Amino acid sequence: MTPFGVYVHVPFCSVRCGYCDFNTYTADELGDGATRASYADTAIAEIRQAAASVGRRPVETVFFGGGTPTQLPAGDLVRILRAIDDEIGLVPDAEVTTEANPDSVTPESLAELRAAGFSRISFGMQSAVPHVLAMLDRTHDPDRVPLAVAWARGAGFEHVSVDLIYGTPGETLDDWRTSLDTAISMDVDHVSAYALIVEAGTAFARKVSRGEVVVPDDDETALKYELADSVLGDAGFAWYELSNWATSDAGRCRHNELYWTGADWWGIGPGAHSHLAGRRWWNVKHPAAYASRLAAGDSPEADGEDIDIATAGLEDIMLRLRLREGIEVAALKNVDAMVADGLLGVAADRVVLTLRGRLLADYVIRSVT
Known part of the structure; x- marks a missing residue:
């Protein structure tokens, strides 16, 4: 089974960073029906819809992303x-990850998450340098x-990971x-490092356009x-995907590997986007519209x-060539x-990307497909 x-x-x-184009909101940007207090019940309503569609199916990974998942109470x-486990079913060794901001957790909240089965956490560090964090609007x-x-x-x-951004x-x-x-000085076994991308429509993009x-x-x-690598x-960190390094295979993010290897989620x-049995779809973007549909018993799907x-x-x-394992020669052209x-x-x-190939990965992918 896939x-x-x-x-x-x-x-x-808590704050919308100027470079971010993710589907995130501060409390002041949302109206009635999309509050943090009601969000868990709304998400659980969709989990029940998912269970009605897929039935009991072994869930190998769960990933809480955002936004800042730890803006919700633990x-x-x-x-x-628990709703995912009750309605669909977690495998015994399921990887359960949450993203978190360093200032959105406490020893008590982390202990509560761990006791419930969360096994992996990824902190949004971005930089260790105050003026870089300030440029990124990190608080x-x-x-x-x-x-x-x-x-x-x-x-x-x-497993504990930190996310870094370079090129600010x-x-x-x-x-x-x-x-x-x-x-490296911290007790982490995974590092993600992403080049800053100026996304159209963000506050950061407007600053760039104004010079x-x-x-x-x-x-x-x-x-x-190259310095990061x-x-x-x-x-002792080895790259396993273009922007991800781990100290061992056990430290790799299994959930992200589902995306990169064509699995279902x-x-x-x-x-949120989904992929199941050769079809993909995505939900309505605004939290109020999402909550309204589920409150009415309707699907939150926008299109697919x-x-x-x-x-x-x-x-x-395109996805597997980004991985350390590479891809079969027979699947590509222009390999020589x-x-x-x-x-x-x-x-x-x-075939596997060399370090130089990783720097030019988009060009390589276009050339071999």
Whole structure:
């Protein structure tokens, strides 16, 4: 049976960061019917709809993302997880992840989550440098991150990750090294590092268009990626996906691997996407509209599409080539040219992106498909 996971989108944030284009909202942006207090019950209503569709099916991973899931009380996250188990069914060793901001957890909330079966937590660290955090509109104290990590480990979380962003305007190479060194100094077994992308329609994009900030060029961004791979590699972290490093295979994010390997998942929450049996669909985006539909007993689905064989094959290549395991040579074209250019390496009947190939991954993918 195709592996199956559940994604739970929690759309609440205390502050909306200027660079973020995720489907998130502060309390002031939402009207009646989409409150944090009522959100768990609304999500559970969709879980019951999902159960009516898929029946009892082994749930291998659950991922609470957002937004900031830990803006909800720990007890609400636990109720949602229990509903997934009761209505659909968790496997005994299910990976259960929540994202969190360092300032949205306490030792008590983390202990409650761990006791309920949460096994993995990913903290939004972004940077260890105050002026970089300020540019990103991040409000947490950088000293709070190692404290939150220590609390998570003390609560018994098996896997702890931090998310970093590089390429923020004003961030020097030394700033980026400081963030990497700080992440490594903590008791984490996973690091995600993403280049800052200026998304249209965000406050950050408006600053760029007005000339208030200047984003770094591609060469500087590439240099910071190479530094990340070197520093993390020297500290015992191995890349397993373009933007993700782990100290062991056990530390890899199993839920994200469902996405990258074409498995099935059901997305709970406003704007959440799902993929099941060759079809994908997505929910209405606004939390009030989402809550209204479920309160009426209706599906929150906004639209969807069937995935034809050709599209599925192309997407499979695009995603699996990003992984350390690479992909079968027979699935690709122009492999010899990419190898000659130092962008792909060949091992047995598989090809894998080289470090240079990772820097030019979009170009490589276009060239081999």
